[in-house]
Amino acid sequence: MTVNLNHTIVAAHDKQESARFLADILGLEVSPEYGPFVPVALPNGVTLDYMESPGDIPPQHYAFLVSEDDFDEIFTRVQDAGLSYWADPHHRLPGEINTNDGGRGTYFDDPNGHRLEILTRPYGSGG
Template identity: 65%
Template structure:
């Protein structure tokens, strides 16, 4: 039986704000309540289950593989919102995108400080998605 990633819990300062940030930016269905979580379902059935966590928590990294047309759409929304973005995960190439492995990628932060990434080709030469 193949193993598939199903869900993860995402720590948030305000789960509603963080979940809606993602759904609005990516054009996804609205978040839904699942127990104490506010869940966002991605196109492959994986859910990000947002939980309000009091106090500080370490920022995590979440990368989303998107097709070229979706990259253009999401990147346009990033710019329209005036978000700072980077071509690298260390924040050294501000307001640039990368072109690694023949694709495009960009990093930005969500309202809880997590480092989000959209990319059109997996790093290491994997094939990208078709629109």
């Protein structure tokens, strides 16, 4: 049996701004609008489809496994954008990265309060 995540919908107050934010930080492209969605395609074929949502948006967590080189590039963009970042998902270790499982990781928020994470080693992979 083969099961792969194909896409997920990401709630946003401004779908264009939110898709552009993610694409710019991760070094990706925003795909053309498709119906009510603005997709950002990841290299593994999964898309994050931004859709406008009125009112409060409960924060979700999106983790991106990246190479060491990509981590450096993305983390530089996070810092250059003046974004706050944390070593943990609970925002208790500000201005730090973690070294879990022998890799590196950090968390930062998107314009809607979604918790974004970049990490270089999957959790539980040892170190």
